[in-house]
Amino acid sequence: MTVGTALGWTAGVAVAFLIGSVNPATIIARLLGKDLAASGSGNPGATNAGRVLGRRWGVVVGVLDVLKGLVPTLVAGQLFGAHAAYAVGIAAVLGHIWSPFLKGRGGKGVATTLGAILGVHPWVALVVVVVFAVAVAATRWVAAGSILGAVSMLVLAVLIWTGHAPGDVWTGLWLTAIGLLVLARHKNNVIGWWRQRRLP
Template sequence: MNLATAFAWAGGVLAAFLVGSLNPATMIARLLGKDLASSGSGNPGATNAGRVLGRKWGVVVGVLDVLKGLVPTFVAGHLFGAHAAYAVGIAAVLGHIWSPYLKGRGGKGVATTLGAILGVHPWVALVVLVVFGVAVLVTRWVAAGSIFGALAMGVVAVLILTGHAPGDAWTGLWLMGIGLVVLLRHKNNVVGWWRQRHVG
């Protein structure tokens, strides 16, 4: 990698982080005179936006969050290859989760993660989306869909790393890492579910 390419990579990663940091849920809520931080779950993401602002706005936010991951990853992949796309994709997700515009707060990164995967490996995104949809239909709980979708990323990663699915080691490690980030963002949901089951 020459110096010009290294600077291009660094610029792409920074740009992706800043784009990912933009929070459509918070911006739309403010335009509508709402404060997501003090409404619903308090999370500035698509699910809470749908809960507080209405399903239509939740869908709009979800689409915009997907695009935050999709566009930078797709562009980086076509300009510099898959490895650059992986770096840009994780930057967009981390920007969404820890937005400097929201003083380090952010959403849980599910939609942006889906967009990042879609930008470089559409077939994996399809698998994750199907698992997410089935889990939500069965449990009626969006968080469960997100958790099972993240677990599906881990399963695909293991299949890649063991040679049972197309992709190199970097692909498998990236999917495993980005899936782990989503799981960690949902640890409170898992703990809450466990406590409910235990008490029940």
């Protein structure tokens, strides 16, 4: 890796993190006179925006969150290749999850993760979307779709490592990393579901 390439990667990661840190849900809510932190689930993401501001605004926020992951990843991939796109994609997701503009708070990273995947591996994004849609349709629970979508990333990573799906070891590691990030952000949902299942 040349010095110029290294600097390009560093700049790309920094810019992607800042782009990811911009939170459309919070901005739109404030423009409409709402405080997402004190409404609904308190989460500054598309699902809570749809719940508090209305479905139309939830869709708008979701699209913007996808673009936060998609655009930087696409640009990095075109300029420096897939491995740079992986680094930039994770940076965008981390920015969304731990936004310095929200004092370290942020959304759960689902839409931004989808955008990052779409920018590098559209076929993986298609699988994740299908799993998400089927899970939500079956359970009427968005968190279930997000959790199972993240699990599907881990399954695809294993298939890649075993040679049953296209990609190299870095693709598998990347999918594992962002899949675990999304699962970690939904740990309270998983714990709550497990406790409900154990109630008599």
